Amino acid sequence: MAKKTKPTDGMEPDNALVVEQSPDETGAQAMARKLLQPALKNAVAASAFTSKLLGNDLVKPGVSDYALHVQSVARKAEEGDLVMASRMFAAHAITLDSMFAELARRAALNLGEYVDASDRYGRLALKAQSNCRSTLEALVKIHQPREQTVKHVHVNEGGQAVVADQFHGHTYPASSSEPAALTHDDQPPTPIVRGQRATEETVRVI
Secondary structure, X not given: OOEEEOOOOOOOOOOOOOEEEOOOOOHHHHHHHHHOOHHHHHHHHHHHHHHHHOOOOOOOOOHHHHHHHHHHHHHHHHOOOOHHHHHHHHHHHHHHHHHHHHHHHHHXXXXXXXXXXXXXXXXXXXXXXHHHHHHHHHHHHHXXXXXXXXXXXXXXXXXXXXXXXXXXXXXXXXXXXXXXXXXXXXXXXXOEEEOOOEEEEEEXXX
16 A cells, blocks of 8 residues: 655645655655656646746645646546647637737837837747747647548458558559569559459548
């Protein structure tokens, strides 16, 4: 049974870290495993940024609180839940559009007298615009159904089919049973079928 390492006074400080230790590992190994978990590392980084948003009078969450939330979000993502990703992309797009508007405003204000400053603000505005567009494209993409093309080759009994997607239109003379010198044309790659007659159909899966 795994055991947990906690503060001995029964009170957990703001940055308390709970480490589960299994019977087959040492305390150092348990600590190393905990510190290398993606959820914990990202939780530490996220807490460093978001802690600036909190005032002194508010209850500040600890690292374990951040890690639990990150683990919860990651678990939902593994199950195919796109709600968090959708909300995040939408929020990012709004922020980037706000950055573009402010930087473009500053570029316009400096255009007459401070051309260099106007140029810098203008470049930053276009970067924000580009990232906003990329974020919106990613948002649309995660909500679009995926399409896949599947090829089925049917071969009669006793036949042998060789399907290769990387052949470049090489053909064999009909009178010879062995491949002759390969020739190249500009036709799209086609499956090569040997033996009995074979038919091919393409099914579009959505």
